[in-house]
Amino acid sequence: MDGGRRGRGRRQAIEKELKKLREEREELDGRIRLLESQLEVRPEGVDGAAAGEGVVYGSCDGSVACRRRRGNGFAPDGGLPADMIYRYSRxxxxxxxxxxxxxxxxxxxILVVGAGGLGSPVALYxxxxxxxxLGIVDGDDVELNNLHRQIIHKEAYVGQPKVKSxxxxxxxxxxxxxxVDHHHTLKPRNALEIVxxxxxxxxxxxxxxxxxxxxxxxxLLNKPLVSGAALGLEGQLTVYHHNGSPCYRCLFPSPPPVAACQRCSDSGVLGVVPGVIGCLQALEAIKVATAxxxxxxxxxxxxxxxxxRIRIVKLRGSLPDCTICGExxxxxEQDFQKFDYENFTQSPMSDKTAPSVNLLxxxxxxxxxxxxxxxxxxEPHLLLDVRPMHHxxxxxxxxxxxxxxxxLEEKLPTLKTSLKETGAASASGKEPALVVLxxxxxxxxxxxQLLRENGFASAKDIIGGLQAWGQDVDPDFPVY
Incomplete structure (x- = not known):
């Protein structure tokens, strides 16, 4: 009991001292501002009506976006210009x-790598x-299917570089x-120069x-990194390599399996989710920049x-033996420029260059x-579509x-029945083909592969799937 009272007493004493010091600091700040104002001199030629003008026009066209608040002509040394005070007053x-x-x-x-779903709110804010x-680096062009989440772009920019938009x-x-817009895909050969x-x-x-x-x-360049990700209906973000925080390799010394690394082009994403994460990334970047x-x-x-729901989990610290940030x-930098990141992760940097598998x-x-x-x-046939039902x-x-x-494996009996029914309905009497899409x-x-291993010896697939169908056969087929 006595120890508890002593602890509370010490806490109250610390809080009282903090309050007193804050009051003294506020009084000192007030005196400093007063002395600074007494040192200021009204700029030559600014008085009367000119000093009271609300806005001035520079070399622009006088539109609202180009107007500037003049203020009263006074600003402390190192202070903000009047137009900045008005713009950022909140x-x-x-x-x-x-x-x-x-x-x-x-x-x-601040450099924003990517002008997509995450980069849009980051750059705007x-x-x-x-x-x-503000630097923006991206090598892609704006596409119509970007616009539900990449709010920085407009329909008028479809087909143009994302960095320009x-x-x-x-x-x-x-x-x-x-x-500054960098119209490149960031690669080891140019990343150091840009970053x-x-x-x-x-x-x-x-x-x-x-x-x-x-x-x-x-x-390598000792820069703090604000990293975010959004997929489906979930998102995450953290700050790497800052104030003792780990780098990405500290958390993932070895790349996760390719199957665990989906993209929104494969799995989808609700448009507002990268918006939420991107806004939070902008916030973290501002906090790092301003301390x-x-x-x-x-x-x-x-x-x-x-x-x-939002929850925050603690990450393990930097690994002493990390191959990149370890002691x-x-x-x-030479190793970095030669490093093959696509081979290291067994995945491509762009889904447009993703290699097709070749199994048959x-x-x-x-x-x-x-x-x-x-x-x-x-010709009699059965077309089997093996995409998920929502696709x-x-x-x-x-x-x-x-x-x-x-x-598919558990539905093989159903498939066999459907093939028999297709053959029975055919007037030609030919055995129906099984085509997979x-x-x-x-x-x-x-x-x-699975079908042939289970007795469907004539099964064949369509090269390129529905994308090839839309490209080579039916241009009006909805590609997604």
């Missing part, structure tokens, strides 16, 4: 952010909030900041090899959109045009039978 009113936070942000440079120099949007929001120019890096990409590459690059608040160093935020690391002999495959001729000639509901070739690949021609090969 920031300046925050006691924990204020003039010093805005000054630090305006002097910082950093531009709006007044980062001094993103940079234009950021300049429209804030013409007073510097925006070196910035104070902070935001990873807004969606693939495993690029995550490793950006993290390694930031360690305001507690960044997510050594912690990871996990977001579940369906349940609207005895011998990984150099040539005589077990047909092209989409071959299948069209089979249909036009009225089948998006679009399908009619008539076709849907058995998802994951259920999927989205891109990969799962269909796995399905044919």
């Amino acid at each position: 920031h300046l009113l925050l006691p924990d952010f204020g003039v010093e936070g805005q000054r630090k942000l305006s002097q910082s440079s 950093l531009a709006a909030c007044g980062v001094g120099c 993103a940079a234009d949007a950021c300049r429209e929001i804030n013409s007073s900041i510097k925006v 070196r120019k910035y104070d902070i890096v935001v990873d807004a990409t969606d693939n495993l090899p690029t995550r490793y590459m950006i993290s390694d690059c930031c360690v 305001v608040g507690e960044p997510l160093c050594g912690r990871m935020l996990l977001f579940d959109a369906l349940s609207a 005895n690391s011998v990984f150099t 002999p040539e005589n077990a495959r047909i092209t989409s045009r071959d299948y069209k001729r089979l249909v036009d000639n009225g 089948f509901q998006i679009a399908s070739i009619s008539p076709s039978m849907n058995i998802p690949l994951s259920m 999927c989205r891109r021609g990969n799962d269909s090969q796995r399905a044919v």
